[in-house]
Amino acid sequence: MVFDTIDKKLLELLQADSKQTNKELSNKLNLSVTAVYERIKKLERGGFIKSYVALLNKEKVAKNFSVYCHVKLIQHTQEYVVSFEKEVNQLNEVLECYHLSGDYDYLLKVLVSDMAAFREFMVKKLTTIRHIGSTHSMFVINEVKHTTAINF
């Protein structure tokens, strides 16, 4: 699909604030309301926009303890990998999980309320997953930057 400079600008605006009205967007883009509407629909139908979501304040909802956790599997058999990835998907403390190059196999982003909750998570949930060889946790001291917006 075609995808011009105005579409990119539009996507940047929607990534910053999806509750703007088409009128506000039309002003910023120097387009008519209808043109904005048609472009958004085109981008939605084309699958460029995956979803519209609300982002929460971690502190306000008492989930303000983030930990990055490296995980190494015992072996890399197809069965172990599939099984591990499936189990990790079930854990709602795990917001993100990536298969990475390097010394460790996986990197997990874990979000809980505090150290006690993290301990609970490690003991009761993560380490009970089969096939895990070792883990290494790195605590987030400070969030320097965090955005969901892709820039062009």
Add this chain to the structure above:
Amino acid sequence: MVFDTIDKKLLELLQADSKQTNKELSNKLNLSVTAVYERIKKLERGGFIKSYVALLNKEKVAKNFSVYCHVKLIQHTQEYVVSFEKEVNQLNEVLECYHLSGDYDYLLKVLVSDMAAFREFMVKKLTTIRHIGSTHSMFVINEVKHTTAINF
């Protein structure tokens, strides 16, 4: 502020899809439209909801090469830290940056289009930041899980 079970459920629904109408939400929550409206406004005013955003498909917008990059500073003086954090915030390839416990100081999530773009980013942008001692890059082979939604 008070924050009951219905509010939590409402936040989960809005984190999954913020474009639902109040009527749809009212059905799922067994509340009236007015009650849903009032609760959302309360959560917005209370700062629980930070923002509403569009999430894009990385593949579709040709930004499908993610790299986690550890960065160690030469020294940890106040000046070095402030300067580094400021410069990292300017780089739009860097979606996230955390100050972490452990052997390295920072973990950056970098999103670019491909390996060539990553090389360009490292040579022209990241390593030109002053005070960086060393870096270590880990390439994302596969995204196993990725959500922006906080569960309760």
Add this chain to the structure above:
DNA sequence: CCTGAAACTGATTAAAC
């Protein structure tokens, strides 16, 4: 591709229970 107008739908407020 774009525009402006008309029709429709949902958000918002107020009232009464």
Add this chain to the structure above:
DNA sequence: GTTTAATCAGTTTCAGG
């Protein structure tokens, strides 16, 4: 908390350049 109803603002459709 609920329902209903009025109003307003935004979305969506459509005819035409």
